Amino acid sequence: MQIHISATDGIPIYLQIVNQVKYLVAAGRLKAGDELLPIRVLAEQLIVNPNTVARAYRELEGAGLVEKRRTAGTYVSDQGSPLARRERVRILTERIDALLAEARQMDITVDDVVKLVQQRDTALQTSRNQE
Amino acid sequence: MPDPFPSSAPPIVEIHRVTRQFGNKTALDDLSLAVPRGGVFGLIGGNGAGKTTLIKHVLGMLRAQTGSVRVFGLDPVENPVGTLGRIGYLSEDRDLPNWMRVGELMRYTQAFFPTWDAAYAEELRQAFDLDDNARVKTLSRGQRARAGLLVALAHRPELLVLDEPSSGLDPVVRRDILGAIIRTIADEGRTVLFSSHLLDEVERVADRVAIIHQGRILLTAPMDEIKDSHRRMTLRFGESLDRAPALVGTISCMGRGTEWTYVCSGESEQLRQAAQAMGATVVDDAALSLDEIFVSRIQG
Numbered sequence: 001m002q003i004h005i006s007a008t009d010g011i012p013i014y015l016q017i018v019n020q021v022k023y024l025v026a027a028g029r030l031k032a033g034d035e036l037l038p039i040r041v042l043a044e045q046l047i048v049n050p051n052t053v054a055r056a057y058r059e060l061e062g063a064g065l066v067e068k069r070r071t072a073g074t075y076v077s078d079q080g081s082p083l084a085r086r087e088r089v090r091i092l093t094e095r096i097d098a099l100l101a102e103a104r105q106m107d108i109t110v111d112d113v114v115k116l117v118q119q120r121d122t123a124l125q126t127s128r129n130q131e
Numbered sequence: 132m133p134d135p136f137p138s139s140a141p142p143i144v145e146i147h148r149v150t151r152q153f154g155n156k157t158a159l160d161d162l163s164l165a166v167p168r169g170g171v172f173g174l175i176g177g178n179g180a181g182k183t184t185l186i187k188h189v190l191g192m193l194r195a196q197t198g199s200v201r202v203f204g205l206d207p208v209e210n211p212v213g214t215l216g217r218i219g220y221l222s223e224d225r226d227l228p229n230w231m232r233v234g235e236l237m238r239y240t241q242a243f244f245p246t247w248d249a250a251y252a253e254e255l256r257q258a259f260d261l262d263d264n265a266r267v268k269t270l271s272r273g274q275r276a277r278a279g280l281l282v283a284l285a286h287r288p289e290l291l292v293l294d295e296p297s298s299g300l301d302p303v304v305r306r307d308i309l310g311a312i313i314r315t316i317a318d319e320g321r322t323v324l325f326s327s328h329l330l331d332e333v334e335r336v337a338d339r340v341a342i343i344h345q346g347r348i349l350l351t352a353p354m355d356e357i358k359d360s361h362r363r364m365t366l367r368f369g370e371s372l373d374r375a376p377a378l379v380g381t382i383s384c385m386g387r388g389t390e391w392t393y394v395c396s397g398e399s400e401q402l403r404q405a406a407q408a409m410g411a412t413v414v415d416d417a418a419l420s421l422d423e424i425f426v427s428r429i430q431g
Contacts, residue, residue: 007331
């Protein structure tokens with residue numbers, strides 16, 4: 001569970017934890033049933049206030065991404081839920097927005113961007129098949 | 132600024148209308164502050180703002196000239212035994228008896244504190260890589276800070292007071308100190324009061340913050356509230372302006388022509404509506420780091 005906190009960019013620390021756990025889950029690096037680090041352990045590792053970690057875990061629980069089990073501990077929920085899919089789409093949307101903004105600045109049309117995406121997909125598939 | 136306590140428990144430190152003069156210089160100016168029990172309280176301010184003077188009042192090293200100071204409900208000057216025995220303190224200059232060896236320092240300090248936990252002290256000594264036989268005066272600056280931290284922590288104080296604990300230390304020692312703060316309050320009900328001008332550290336570890344400036348408290352609130360209530364908003368106006376129109380809750384403002392950037396306190400939605408009412412469009416709206424909030428408050 002790799003999380004990196006920066007206190008210089010203004011984003012509240014609990015939100016940085018929430019976003020990064022969401023990202024790890026959406027990217028498949030945290031899987032359903034995986035246990036999140038206990039609050040105290042993560043707080044000491046990141047050097048942040050334990051209440052901040054607790055708040056992040058509460059938000060994640062509220063969003064259905066993780067669940068508390070009776071035996072204490074917080075675990076990643078089953079990601080087959082529509083909510084998990086929505087979260088994955090949201091993360092991709094952010095990246096696409098950034099890509100489109102950059103393309104516009106470089107004077108490259110949306111059609112060309114789409115073509116480029118398809119080309120890259122073909123290229124990646126070919127290299128994967130050769131492995 | 133009204134600031135209701137999160138719990139009904141009485142505050143662990145209560146400073147009421149304290150003024151302190153050194154000659155004709157006013158170090159504390161009719162200052163009131165309450166530190167609630169539990170959690171980490173960060174005291175932030177520039178050099179000479181009054182942080183150390185305030186802490187010396189909490190420790191009973193200075194007597195209030197006017198007003199009152201209560202720690203655990205007691206006057207620390209009248210009741211040093213009842214207060215100091217429950218406080219762990221690390222001073223900014225980390226004054227320790229130079230002629231002692233580390234082991235002697237531990238046994239010496241133990242004698243003052245009935246609650247001294249010898250096993251915990253030994254655990255800390257090993258974790259901090261401190262040599263029992265090394266003389267205090269031969270310790271590096273970082274090891275000296277670690278030794279000071281050890282004797283402040285080993286009696287498991289209810290209140291840990293750290294005055295600029297990180298100043299002049301390398302990142303590894305800073306991490307030890309901040310880690311100790313986190314572990315201390317992870318123990319239910321303990322309180323840490325620390326002063327710092329390294330605001331990224333304060334933002335990481337403090338639950339609650341007070342900004343002190345020229346001997347007065349400018350702002351005290353839970354960290355979440357401070358973060359939620361400060362925004363940096365850039366507005367674009369229909370025409371070029373010589374000066375920025377006033378926006379509700381503005382702390383500071385800079386810019387030129389049609390684009391002006393405001394640092395303001397208030398809810399994001401409220402501010403957007405106020406901007407719209409002025410016929411401006413919001414082109415950027417971002418949260419601020421504690422550092423930026425501090426600077427705008429001090430300069431605003």
